[in-house]
Amino acid sequence: MTRAKQVPKRRLRLGIVGGGRPGSIGPTHRRAALMDGHWDVVAGAFSRNPEVGRATGRDWLMDEDRIYTDYQSMAESEARRPDRIDAVTICTYNTTHYEIAAAFLDRGFHVICDKPLTTTAENAADLAQRARKANVIFALTHAFSACPMVRQAREMIAAGELGKIRSVATEFVSEYQADAPSSGDWQNNPELCGPLGAVANCGTHVFHLLEYVTGLKVNELSADLASLVPGHRLDDHATLHLRFDNGARGFLWNTTIAPGNENGLSIRVFGSKGGLEWWQEHPNHMRYTPINGTTQILTRGGPKASPAAQAVTRVPSGHPEGYLEAFANLYTEVAAAIIAREHGPTSTAKPPFPTVDDGVRGVAFMLATLQSSRDSSRFVALEDFIL
Amino acid sequence: MTRAKQVPKRRLRLGIVGGGRPGSIGPTHRRAALMDGHWDVVAGAFSRNPEVGRATGRDWLMDEDRIYTDYQSMAESEARRPDRIDAVTICTYNTTHYEIAAAFLDRGFHVICDKPLTTTAENAADLAQRARKANVIFALTHAFSACPMVRQAREMIAAGELGKIRSVATEFVSEYQADAPSSGDWQNNPELCGPLGAVANCGTHVFHLLEYVTGLKVNELSADLASLVPGHRLDDHATLHLRFDNGARGFLWNTTIAPGNENGLSIRVFGSKGGLEWWQEHPNHMRYTPINGTTQILTRGGPKASPAAQAVTRVPSGHPEGYLEAFANLYTEVAAAIIAREHGPTSTAKPPFPTVDDGVRGVAFMLATLQSSRDSSRFVALEDFIL
Amino acid sequence: MTRAKQVPKRRLRLGIVGGGRPGSIGPTHRRAALMDGHWDVVAGAFSRNPEVGRATGRDWLMDEDRIYTDYQSMAESEARRPDRIDAVTICTYNTTHYEIAAAFLDRGFHVICDKPLTTTAENAADLAQRARKANVIFALTHAFSACPMVRQAREMIAAGELGKIRSVATEFVSEYQADAPSSGDWQNNPELCGPLGAVANCGTHVFHLLEYVTGLKVNELSADLASLVPGHRLDDHATLHLRFDNGARGFLWNTTIAPGNENGLSIRVFGSKGGLEWWQEHPNHMRYTPINGTTQILTRGGPKASPAAQAVTRVPSGHPEGYLEAFANLYTEVAAAIIAREHGPTSTAKPPFPTVDDGVRGVAFMLATLQSSRDSSRFVALEDFIL
Amino acid sequence: MTRAKQVPKRRLRLGIVGGGRPGSIGPTHRRAALMDGHWDVVAGAFSRNPEVGRATGRDWLMDEDRIYTDYQSMAESEARRPDRIDAVTICTYNTTHYEIAAAFLDRGFHVICDKPLTTTAENAADLAQRARKANVIFALTHAFSACPMVRQAREMIAAGELGKIRSVATEFVSEYQADAPSSGDWQNNPELCGPLGAVANCGTHVFHLLEYVTGLKVNELSADLASLVPGHRLDDHATLHLRFDNGARGFLWNTTIAPGNENGLSIRVFGSKGGLEWWQEHPNHMRYTPINGTTQILTRGGPKASPAAQAVTRVPSGHPEGYLEAFANLYTEVAAAIIAREHGPTSTAKPPFPTVDDGVRGVAFMLATLQSSRDSSRFVALEDFIL
Secondary structure: OOOOOOOOOOOEEEEEEEOOOOOOHHHHHHHHHHOOOOEEEEEEEOOOOHHHHHHHHHHOOOOHHHEOOOHHHHHHHHHHOOOOOOEEEEEOOHHHHHHHHHHHHOOOOEEEEOOOOOOOHHHHHHHHHHHHHHOOOEEEOOHHHHOHHHHHHHHHHHOOOOOOEEEEEEEEEOOOOOOOOOOOOHHHOHHHHOOOOHHHHHHHHHHHHHHHHHOOOEEEEEEEEEOOOOOOOOOOEEEEEEEEOOOOEEEEEEEOOOOOOOOEEEEEEEEOOEEEEEEOOOOOEEEEEEOOOOEEEEEOOOOOOOHHHHOOOOOOOOOOOOHHHHHHHHHHHHHHHHHHHHHOOOOOOOOOOOEHHHHHHHHHHHHHHHHHHHOOOOOEEHHHHOO | OOOOOOOOOOOEEEEEEEOOOOOOHHHHHHHHHHOOOOEEEEEEEOOOOHHHHHHHHHHOOOOHHHEOOOHHHHHHHHHHOOOOOOEEEEEOOHHHHHHHHHHHHOOOOEEEEOOOOOOOHHHHHHHHHHHHHHOOOEEEOOHHHHOHHHHHHHHHHHOOOOOOEEEEEEEEEOOOOOOOOOOOOHHHOHHHHOOOOHHHHHHHHHHHHHHHHHOOOEEEEEEEEEOOOOOOOOOOEEEEEEEEOOOOEEEEEEEOOOOOOOOEEEEEEEEOOEEEEEEOOOOOEEEEEEOOOOEEEEEOOOOOOOHHHHOOOOOOOOOOOOHHHHHHHHHHHHHHHHHHHHHOOOOOOOOOOOEHHHHHHHHHHHHHHHHHHHOOOOOEEHHHHOO | OOOOOOOOOOOEEEEEEEOOOOOOHHHHHHHHHHOOOOEEEEEEEOOOOHHHHHHHHHHOOOOHHHEOOOHHHHHHHHHHOOOOOOEEEEEOOHHHHHHHHHHHHOOOOEEEEOOOOOOOHHHHHHHHHHHHHHOOOEEEOOHHHHOHHHHHHHHHHHOOOOOOEEEEEEEEEOOOOOOOOOOOOHHHOHHHHOOOOHHHHHHHHHHHHHHHHHOOOEEEEEEEEEOOOOOOOOOOEEEEEEEEOOOOEEEEEEEOOOOOOOOEEEEEEEEOOEEEEEEOOOOOEEEEEEOOOOEEEEEOOOOOOOHHHHOOOOOOOOOOOOHHHHHHHHHHHHHHHHHHHHHOOOOOOOOOOOEHHHHHHHHHHHHHHHHHHHOOOOOEEHHHHOO | OOOOOOOOOOOEEEEEEEOOOOOOHHHHHHHHHHOOOOEEEEEEEOOOOHHHHHHHHHHOOOOHHHEOOOHHHHHHHHHHOOOOOOEEEEEOOHHHHHHHHHHHHOOOOEEEEOOOOOOOHHHHHHHHHHHHHHOOOEEEOOHHHHOHHHHHHHHHHHOOOOOOEEEEEEEEEOOOOOOOOOOOOHHHOHHHHOOOOHHHHHHHHHHHHHHHHHOOOEEEEEEEEEOOOOOOOOOOEEEEEEEEOOOOEEEEEEEOOOOOOOOEEEEEEEEOOEEEEEEOOOOOEEEEEEOOOOEEEEEOOOOOOOHHHHOOOOOOOOOOOOHHHHHHHHHHHHHHHHHHHHHOOOOOOOOOOOEHHHHHHHHHHHHHHHHHHHOOOOOEEHHHHOO
16 A cells, blocks of 8 residues: 555544435445544534434434534534534535535635535536635535546546547446436425436536546537436436547436446546546446557556555455545545645645536536537537536 | 247358458358358359459359359359359448449349448438349348347337336447558548448447337437547547437447447347346347346346247357357348248248348438538438438 | 444444554554444554554554553553543454453453454464453454345345255455565464464455355365465465355365455355355445346345345445445444443344354364365364364 | 468368257257358268157258168268268267267267267277277367467467466356256266266366366366255266366366356466466456456457467457357367378377367366265376276
8 A cells, every 4th residue: 555645633523514314425424534534523414304413413423512403503603613613514405505505615614515516607606706715625525536546547648648538438327216206306306406407416427527537628518318207307318429628529428217227437538549448336447458459457456556546545456445435535635635724825736636616617517418408409618607 | 949940941052242351251251151051152252353352262162163253243144043142242342232232133132231231322222122123132231130139138128028218328339440540441431431431330230239129210310420530531439319219318329449349339228117238249148127126137048038039049058159140140030031932922021130121221320420410410310311 | 225223322442453554454444443433543552663653643643642562551551541442453463363362351351353363273262261251242353244245145045045055165366475475474474374374364254254154164174275386385375175064065265376366255155046146356246046047136235135234235326335344344333232232231142243253263264274285185174173 | 360271172071970959069060060161061860869860950951861860870871972971070978979989980980079088988098099090080079178268378378478387276167957857867867977977067178178278287186076956866066176287286166056157167377477367158358467467358359369369260359259169160170180181191299179188088087086076085196097
């Protein structure tokens, strides 16, 4: 292991908005924060339902006075405490991210927010501005992008090992909405989810991944959105043609109604010197093929593991790391960034984790998709949706 | 084995136009014809180069007087012989299919033709008309569609096991044009290849496969074509949005410049009751997932092998069959169809193998793709390219 | 998620002996303890090298007075503290487990010990006796056995879903000793490792796994041990015939010199009603085949996830869990067992995690293997090595 | 394609003993002989049941006077014909191979015989002697050894690419006897099958494969045989420790009662410079790992395809070849050997296909396995069973 030293000098304090039981997203954030020993989880407003919120906080052995019933009182109370939280995690419905993030940003808390950042371009731009004004860390939890092999792919491409990138194929294929919709499915409720469904909840992940890995920007896209399961009020199927700033082409396929696919996020990148393929459900491996050569199976911790991959690797090769470890990478990197900001001049370098600016692009991606699909799939420029 | 009886009462005589060494397509046709013992290969015009043609014929132990130097003399000579060939195989450059097929059709020979049928809609329609007039068998060698698991997929879908089909994802991803083009690459030469490159040579395969398997028709498509490798005069990358006659959606990704992909043809079909996935490079297996159920690995010859799959299965499960066996299935089915036509009334049922009518649709697919791509990827109706 | 409630009412305090940097085993134990929020890591004697020990403790933000330079002073000091550790983790060289465990057991601490328990049958029996006398929890960290799909396999077999077990095939294949040995490889040093090499360090894992999963006991075994890499002083290759108490047969293959295998632990179990196959490097999946049926891919969190698997599942299907999560399952289960012992009568039920009694069998397995191999591979009874 | 020229100058004539319908072994031999165009199948005694034999011959469009009712009359009649068969294929029950082969050898026919060669060491030695006396080709149909990637593995090992071979892991795992035995299962009938069951019918394949690929000889073995399914009269499960002439170790696991395994033949070879792994059910791929390097996926026809692999490759990479193509490789190589013997001095080089001498070793393997298992799995020398 050559895991880079990213060890804060003190343990940071985290609060969580949303994530009450029985869902899995709250425990996911908590475990990701705890795993490496850089965070204590000390406060939270876990649910709109006070009983659920309280039960969640007690399960987690939290002090009663820091189990809040709503985010506003949490933001206000924490702002007054000497041992106030360092950062807040926001894992609520899409349409609520904006107001919650704004409330904490304006009180100077660092923010860790689930995707999509917001559901309108205006709100996205506004959060970006507030974050800059507050001079805090704003991380967006595209956790898949923190997998070691993703970091390695990015590093290899940046180093030119694939040559000029020519094409990119991406998918996010799952089955969780294949059956008839239940009334409680918030992802089928525009009031909670916003104007896009699968594309907001899954598509933005793969959009971030493809720009993150390739270092390219999507200039324009052509989209065909559909709601194929009766009762679905939002998109459950999308196909996109992509055109990149360097002339590369690609596609993105996103669906939540494909029986036999649990969480099928993947990326395949092809350039003038070789190709790479990575599948999220098998995150410890990556296929790499130099042009005219044999395919190699690169492994996390294996003989060709790159520095960027090693920096986020915990256990030896052959001992699988997974989703929680990727998520924990974000928390560790955010902790390091917070400590660095406390102890030194503000760095202007782009951090390794996604930020509010990635969130702005993700919202633009969503809205461009919607626009193209409504206009017979003609190509639409992403730039038009970044205010 | 419950392989259906498809045994002709006599061995048929085959001639081949094209396929001279050193390429692999001629030997592929010959082996596919020989494998099941229903055909003798007795005549051929294997090459425009007389020496290559003669050497090929001698390798194959053929009589000297049936090794022809051009297709015209072959068609004329064979037409006069009492032991004339029953059928001709055409495995030449795309732009020559039309004239060769017409020459043999007009003399009453059955025809087995490589895809694409032609490179213009007019020629395609004309061949279909000539084939009907000659009352002969006209088979198009979409051999992948003859794999046992493809037959099973088709049968399961027709029986409603997947419910209403909602979405179809198809790929044909290869690497054979990833390196800088050589001057001898006929697939980069519009005079030999026609107006489309990868889409003509690979895309038409996957287009046939998706209609064959699902039983649906593509109504309209949106395409983005590109030539991404410097020096390529024809498309080497294409992405398509597909809309089907029953409301289903889908995509088709076709490229020949993806290092690490040898011959990556695949199809994934999802319906209201379940999903299926099949990958040509692993043709003996298919993934099947009933909705809310576990994924099952269906195998050729295995416990859930369907009658249509068993009918084209030669060896027990676990003993891999491959590309040549799929190709041989076409030859055996064509032999059976020829014998049936000799011995009974003309059947009006659609045969299990692709015909000239599938070729007409394949050409329409090519031309619609070209049209959409030239018009900012707007949707184009396939019907407009079927004369 | 239906993760069973196993939440302690207080956070427990853990100390660690061994595991100083730069190795990965110390951080692995720490992360496994922290992940679910049931433990604080508060004390340790991390290394025989005081500087390494101190640096490790500081990295982990520990109080200076609880960073010890040796296990004896740690055991004594902690025993006197009012906030003494609840349990100690022992992750040192094989030959030191006995003395360290004895020191903590005799002071009433719960113990979490790496495998193998000891390197002699006498020491193993003695520790088992001390643990019973101290009435504490003694857990052995066969972490692979805590993977959700392993739990499911065990539950399915116990429920009779595979019928009578007939055969068991197990492997632990890795490459970490394939190159010429380095002088610092403690696994090649009998003084640190004991009389067995690969079999002690890897073989005992798979031996535990096979008895754990099948519920059977190995009655006798025939072994062929070898040291195939020049310079190896201990076994690097072993093959075993296994005979089980119910008449089943099996084999175990264990090697550390197989290039291309990172951590290839697997188990395949076959009975009169079906078969199961699980591979540690792909821990979220398991193959299950009912007799005369199709193979099914069971997944962690998927439609057929069993209660025992769900109880140790954190995130939804398709979001991979891995080695650290399996390890963390042990820590969470041990925490629950400690709290239960504090708050109620001593349970006599076998806990879900491996205990000192499993350690005794593991040592017997090692010694029987050595004996059989020295005697021309004749069968040897395991019972003869349990004192 | 650089397929080596192995083209006979005339088409050879083949007769077949055994293989009548409905089994698949007769059609397999016929297709393998026909596929490359070097053989006509002109005579046969397909079944002890005259009606079955006749129906089979008619299906195959054979002349009535060459459809025989027994092998003796076939051998005698064919010996008198001017257009007599060149070679006979023997695909009958194990215990009948000896007498049939002797009858044809003594009349000067070349012989292609299924494995195992015989069921006693005496008969094996006698056939080897008769074959030498008759100066004919005697091929044994270990078809798996003729897969292109097996040829490549052998060539790479012979060239030293794996260094000194240290260990070999082999399996042949299937499920065809997992259910209760039927009365008609000839593999459960010692009169038809001989004294060994699974080991005779599958184990001999993998034994040949491991010596063929590694170029090593098994010196001694320790075996544990079992009949685990009630009603089985012969072995259905075997595990073996293997010791090679160069000091390498290995194991062989052979069973026919493992649900979920169709035809799981595999070989893994590890040496001082690297490792190789090949699985028969995915015959177009092989894993190769140089020591301390990344695993590479070698493919049939791919960039690192070796000359020996190319020589038995028909279609481009990515177009799967399978079991019939491997079988056909044997027929093509035997045809070339027959023609070479007709046209030149007798070569003393070992041919690429298995011969009667390999059959002698296979029988010794069977008998040594039986002997070791009866003697508490003590090691037994193979040499003791070669007369």
